[in-house]
Amino acid sequence: MAVIKQFGSSCKLVPEPSILDVFQDVERGRSKFGVVPVENSSEGSVNLALDLLITSDLKVSGEIYIKIIHSLISREEDIKDIDCIFSHPQAIAQCRGWIQRNLPAREIIETSSTAEAVKMAGQKKRCAAIGNEIAAHHYGINILVREIQDSPFNSTRFFVLGKEIPERTGRDKTSICFTTPHIPGSLYRALEPFALEGINLTRLESRPTRERPWEYHFFADMEGYITDERLKRAIEELRNRVEFIKVLGSYPMGEREDK
Amino acid sequence: MAVIKQFGSSCKLVPEPSILDVFQDVERGRSKFGVVPVENSSEGSVNLALDLLITSDLKVSGEIYIKIIHSLISREEDIKDIDCIFSHPQAIAQCRGWIQRNLPAREIIETSSTAEAVKMAGQKKRCAAIGNEIAAHHYGINILVREIQDSPFNSTRFFVLGKEIPERTGRDKTSICFTTPHIPGSLYRALEPFALEGINLTRLESRPTRERPWEYHFFADMEGYITDERLKRAIEELRNRVEFIKVLGSYPMGEREDK
Numbered sequence: 263m264a265v266i267k268q269f270g271s272s273c274k275l276v277p278e279p280s281i282l283d284v285f286q287d288v289e290r291g292r293s294k295f296g297v298v299p300v301e302n303s304s305e306g307s308v309n310l311a312l313d314l315l316i317t318s319d320l321k322v323s324g325e326i327y328i329k330i331i332h333s334l335i336s337r338e339e340d341i342k343d344i345d346c347i348f349s350h351p352q353a354i355a356q357c358r359g360w361i362q363r364n365l366p367a368r369e370i371i372e373t374s375s376t377a378e379a380v381k382m383a384g385q386k387k388r389c390a391a392i393g394n395e396i397a398a399h400h401y402g403i404n405i406l407v408r409e410i411q412d413s414p415f416n417s418t419r420f421f422v423l424g425k426e427i428p429e430r431t432g433r434d435k436t437s438i439c440f441t442t443p444h445i446p447g448s449l450y451r452a453l454e455p456f457a458l459e460g461i462n463l464t465r466l467e468s469r470p471t472r473e474r475p476w477e478y479h480f481f482a483d484m485e486g487y488i489t490d491e492r493l494k495r496a497i498e499e500l501r502n503r504v505e506f507i508k509v510l511g512s513y514p515m516g517e518r519e520d521k
Numbered sequence: 522m523a524v525i526k527q528f529g530s531s532c533k534l535v536p537e538p539s540i541l542d543v544f545q546d547v548e549r550g551r552s553k554f555g556v557v558p559v560e561n562s563s564e565g566s567v568n569l570a571l572d573l574l575i576t577s578d579l580k581v582s583g584e585i586y587i588k589i590i591h592s593l594i595s596r597e598e599d600i601k602d603i604d605c606i607f608s609h610p611q612a613i614a615q616c617r618g619w620i621q622r623n624l625p626a627r628e629i630i631e632t633s634s635t636a637e638a639v640k641m642a643g644q645k646k647r648c649a650a651i652g653n654e655i656a657a658h659h660y661g662i663n664i665l666v667r668e669i670q671d672s673p674f675n676s677t678r679f680f681v682l683g684k685e686i687p688e689r690t691g692r693d694k695t696s697i698c699f700t701t702p703h704i705p706g707s708l709y710r711a712l713e714p715f716a717l718e719g720i721n722l723t724r725l726e727s728r729p730t731r732e733r734p735w736e737y738h739f740f741a742d743m744e745g746y747i748t749d750e751r752l753k754r755a756i757e758e759l760r761n762r763v764e765f766i767k768v769l770g771s772y773p774m775g776e777r778e779d780k
Contacts, residue, residue, distance in 0.1 A: 303734040309565055415734040447716035449725060450709065457706030465737070466708060468726050475562035475674040475779045478724070520734045 263396055264326040264420040265297050281310050285318055288423050296423040297326065301465075303417045303520065305352075311421065312469050312481055315439065315510050322437050322511025324422030329519035332357050334407040335380050335398045336390035341406060346371060348379035349392035357392055359412040365390075417520045427488065427512050434487040435464065437510040440500065441471065441479050448503070449480070455499035456484060459492040481510075488512040522655055523585040523679040524556050540569050544577055547682050555682040556585065560724075562676045562779065564611075570680065571728050571740055574698065574769050581696050581770025583681030588778035591616050593666040594639050594657045595649035600665060605630060607638035608651035616651055618671040624649075676779045686747065686771050693746040694723065696769040699759065700730065700738050707762070708739070714758035715743060718751040738765075747771040 265275055278284045281298050288296040298311045315322070332353055338344055346369040347354075347361065353376050354361070361368070373379040376393035377400075383391035384401045391403075398405050421437075442448035456463055465483040470476070486493040488509060501507055524534055537543045540557050547555040557570045574581070591612050597603055605628040606613075606620065612635050613620070620627070632638040635652035636659075642650035643660040650662075657664050680696075701707035715722055724742040729735070745752040747768060760766055 301729075303729055304731060306566075306568055306729050413731075417734055419735075446719050446721040447712075449722060450712040450716035453706075453709040453712065457709035460705050462705040463708060464735075466725075466727055466739075468724070470560075470562055470565050472563060472672075475676055476678075476723075476777070480725075518735070 263394065264299075264328050264418075266396075267328060268297070268324060268326045268422060269295070281308070282314065285314050285320065285423065288320055288425070289318065294424065295323070296320070297420050298423065299418050300421045301419040301467075302330075303415055303419075304413065307467055307469070309469065312467070312479075313472070315421075315481075316479060316508065318423075320423040320425065321427050322421045322513055323424035323426065323428050324513045325435065325516035326420040326422065327516045327518045327520070328418050328420065330356070330411065330416040330418060331394060331409050332376075332392050332411045333395060333398065333405045334390050334410055335393050335403050336383055336406050337386075337403060338388060338390070338406070339404065341365065341390075343388055344368060344390045345388045346386075347390050347392065348373050348382045350374070350376045350379065353379075353392045356411045356413070356416060360410040364407075364410075415520050417518065419516070421511075422513065428514065430487040430489065430512075431514045433515045434485075434512055435483055435515050436486055436488050436493060436512045437481065437483050438497065438500075439479055439481050439506075439508045439510055440504045441477070441506040442503075443505050444477070451503050452480070452500060455496040455503070456482075459496040461486055461493055461496055479506075485515075522653065523558075523587050523677075525655075526587060527556070527583060527585045527681060528554070540567070541573065544573050544579065544682065547579055547684070548577065553683065554582070555579070556679050557682065558677050559680045560678040561589075562674055562678075563672065566726055566728070568728065571726070571738075572731070574680075574740075575738060575767065577682075579682040579684065580686050581680045581772055582683035582685065582687050583772045584694065584775035585679040585681065586775045586777045586779070587677050587679065589615070589670065589675040589677060590653060590668050591635075591651050591670045592654060592657065592664045593649050593669055594652050594662050595642055595665050596645075596662060597647060597649070597665070598663065600624065600649075602647055603649045604628060604647045605645075606649050606651065607632050607641045609633070609635045609638065612638075612651045615670045615672070615675060619669040623666075623669075674779050676777065678775070680770075681772065687773065689746040689748065689771075690773045692774045693744075693771055694742055694774050695745055695747050695752060695771045696740065696742050697756065697759075698738055698740050698765075698767045698769055699763045700736070700765040701762075702764050703736070710762050711739070711759060714755040714762070715741075718755040720745055720752055720755055740769075744774075 379391035638650035
């Protein structure tokens with residue numbers, strides 16, 4: 263869904279089994295762009311994607327926000343005929359309230375993905391899957407009830423990975439990663455250049471480094487394009503204040519769907 | 522293992538199936554203390570524990586570091602007699618190099634916990650589990666090979682939950698949670714009081730708020746006790762600069778095992 267939102271439905275989709283495979287596909291030139299989830303509005307960061315960004319030469323060249331919509335998908339035409347529900351544990355958790363109100367005491371079978379759940383519900387009578395509309399269309403199965411998730415605020419943010427940074431649009435974001443020295447006030451000093459230049463940090467996230475226990479990389483997203491004067495000055499000053507810094511990319515701001 | 526390290530082996534252990542159950546057990550007075558994982562040195566935060574700390578009235582009254590040691594546990598006495606390995610997916614991932622070198626091409630069966638794996642390996646011939654020594658002793662099974670994890674730096678940090686904050690020891694830490702207003706430089710301004718007072722932040726972690734999409738709570742750990750003059754001044758000043766602040770607790774610094 264993220265790929266179609268960003269690139270349109272006529273682009274060639276190459277599904278990969280894992281986030282690592284998406285990185286490798288783009289690195290080896292088999293795909294021009296890759297799309298990986300980086301953050302969910304209720305669950306937080308996708309750790310593997312952040313960790314791979316530190317070592318990969320790929321650039322973040324876009325961001326995509328997708329509102330997560332779960333629907334009840336089944337061969338049956340009446341919700342009363344459903345005895346059993348398939349879905350991924352996270353989707354089941356996100357629809358728990360709806361299930362308790364509308365389909366209490368049904369057997370729940372966990373699957374490895376919501377797509378797998380939809381496929382299985384297509385093969386069996388008296389069953390339903392919790393999944394998305396695209397999977398329902400793909401397997402040619404009915405959507406019985408739309409939007410059954412409990413929270414209206416559930417979105418996932420994706421990064422587009424490419425070999426180059428796209429041109430400035432005037433409404434851009436920049437993502438960086440850095441490591442601070444182990445002295446009091448070092449993170450404060452790292453954020454100072456951005457505050458002095460009036461740059462809005464939209465996110466700051468820490469991840470443990472793999473090399474040394476209990477040390478952290480910080481991931482920061484901010485408004486602005488990498489060649490904007492104020493942003494350039496802030497990043498140049500940051501270089502003097504941190505042990506490691508990497509610019510991950512600059513890209514057009516994605517359109518949020520949850521406002 | 523964390524409970525035994527902190528409270529000794531004579532304390533009464535009450536196992537609970539989930540982190541939420543541990544919180545509730547202490548809140549309802551069924552247990553005096555609870556122990557929950559909050560952070561792993563390679564995998565990062567335990568999201569559920571952080572989210573529950575925001576709303577719970579419990580205090581963080583201790584921290585415990587445990588080095589993760591995986592061992593090969595089996596009824597067999599020779600590694601050559603092993604056809605099949607049970608373990609939790611995370612433990613399997615953490616021993617992948619060792620398995621490839623020493624037990625290549627064996628069937629690997631994923632279990633819900635390493636304790637469950639050890640139990641199963643105790644019931645079947647020609648099988649081994651990857652798990653910890655306590656489980657091996659509990660089920661009376663041999664440890665065939667000790668410390669088979671690939672990385673020597675793999676530790677988990679636990680919080681002790683209680684109804685009160687313990688007394689000052691002189692080597693303490695304090696944990697807080699706060700939310701910054703949505704203006705440029707607000708996180709920088711939130712960290713300033715700590716930098717000015719020379720307080721060492723040992724960790725800063727962000728978690729999405731459940732109420733509003735793409736807004737974050739920050740979790741900060743720092744050196745010092747909550748009534749120390751400088752720390753008290755810094756937190757008082759922080760109150761003027763943030764939308765929400767909660768002191769989660771003050772507690773004696775835990776002893777790390779990975780140095």
